[in-house]
Amino acid sequence: MIRRRPSSGLPAGAGPAAGSSAQPHVPVLLDAVVESLRTEGGIAVDGTFGAGGYTRALLARDPALHVVAIDRDPTAIAGGQTLVAEFGGRLRLVPGRFGELDTLLAEADVPQVDRVVLDIGVSSMQLDVPERGFSFRNDGPLDMRMGADGPSAADIVNEADEAVLADIIYHYGEERRSRAVARAIHEARRRGRIETTAQLADLVAGVVRVEPGSHIHPATRTFQGLRIAVNDELGELVRALHAAERVLKPGGRLAVVTFHSLEDRIVKQFFAARSGRSAQGSRHLPGATAEVVRSFRLATKGPVLPDEAETARNPRARSAKLRAAERTESDVPEPLAALTALASLPDAARLGPRR
Template sequence: MIRRRPPAEMAAAHRDGPVAAAQPHVPVLLDEVVESLNLDGGLAVDGTFGAGGYTRALLAADPALQVIAIDRDPQAIANGQALVAEAGGRLRLVSGRFGDLDALLDEAGEAKADRVVLDIGVSSMQLDAPERGFSFRNDGPLDMRMGKDGPSAADIVNEADETVLADIIYHYGEERRSRAVARTIHEARRRGRIETTAQLAELVASVVWAEPGSHIHPATRTFQGLRIAVNDELGELVRALHAAERVLAPGGRLAVVTFHSLEDRIVKQFFAARSGRSAQGSRHLPGGQAETIRSFRLVTKGPVLPGEAEIARNPRARSAKLRAGERTESETPEPLAALHALASLPEAARGGHRR
């Protein structure tokens, strides 16, 4: 189990050194992530660089560590150049999807990594930028693309079949009134395209009502579902877990921070199957092997949650969960088909946009 050090001690561990300046984005469970990785030199991969919070902490915690950080957002890569300069040759920033981290590592001339950390979901920088269209707090274009490529949220809202839209909002947003939301959107777009976050939030709020005493906006779940669909977030997570499994050297560690049940369910089942705590993975092995290949040993016996003090400092931390595992010397098993199923919409919704 992870030993929790006193907050003052943990803070001091990350204040020291030239790479410990304050960040606009507050990384969640930072101290617990660093501790779970058990740093000891070598190469670490930060698959979700964002504002560089985890990368900065890794560099500060272990002066012998080299870091490759990945992000699909061009703005994050551009903003990270100052940290590259501060790190004195210890940090390489790579543009790409973290689901491709093994291929990106190969392109960087690295065969194996000793540590991998993944912070799943949208960053505060993206949420707080109205022009990115991730949030309804400020009106902006209905975009939501992390990489600024491919179909936007507006494309899905205006072009997807009503049933596909309902499935996206239900399965990825966990919105119980998804059919009513999809029907309302379908009727509204007949009068003209829905182009802004305010337009969509108003439509959703007309058929989804906030629960008594809740501070959650009625459109929250719909926006989550669309964001996940636009960026294929769950599919990326599944690919990243398997990619990390392939690149980690024996004794290397993987730490994953999630923010909602869909993400955590995938990470939990991955570690359960790969550590032998679940038989789910056995039927997906080649040749019908009965035994499970134990490619990971659990570092966290259950999810590590933020403490009350962290939640008070950063309310966005309240739903975070950390799970971590250590790579064994076993061969790399076949990918888990069950995880891909968890990340996918039902068959009827896989057609994507309306033709």
């Protein structure tokens, strides 16, 4: 595990993309990400463009680099148009899911690339807009969709079976009181639909207690679980890791920033399996002994963590971890089925005790 030395912060101009909120999304571990990618011209993919922080830094650092940036959020694509103009054609914005980055690149006539960066999870530009329904800090519609399609959080809360709700909140939100929360939701929706973030947050606060003096809201884990389920975030991550493996040239770099243990576990196990580190097997990837295909070599020794100065400037960085690896000349192996299991809701019997 590597903790970053104090850095100089953002490069000049690495603020929010046009159209973002007054509280910009600050890219986490920016210097470490750029350093891990070792750009020297070629093509990089920013699979989670957001407010464009990583893209801007990469383009500013390397005048010979071109970037293809992907985002499923229409507001991110719209907000990045000024960045396209600023860098004179070296940036191409592509709407879509980062789990399909290989397909999107093929459609853009970009079969192989030199670098891929993924910043997993929700961005400040989504959290800080009440209308998006990601946060309980300000009341808004219970939506949570990163794109404009599919069921919303309100749809899941009001229509999913109580047992399914409990599984979502427990496995994706890591909330030990998941059954009590699901039961409270089930009882409340009998009286009428739960449509707003405040309604849900108040409901959860009635059954989940936090330690005195804790700064964590009782609904934090429930909201996380629903958001991950709404956007299939872990499934997207698994697909994106395999897609990046397919499009990276030998010597190309993949850098992934995660923000909670569920995401980091998937990235850690993927790199371990693909670099041969899991040749003895593990409880998460029990089938890793079958064949060792070293399609990556590790570029970081354990996770890179933000330093104290960065977490002081940006509290949302406190749980961030960066892992990076370099593509070898190995052929692309079969996708790791065990990773899909990590990203899916397990059987109730495997979830352990819940209250």
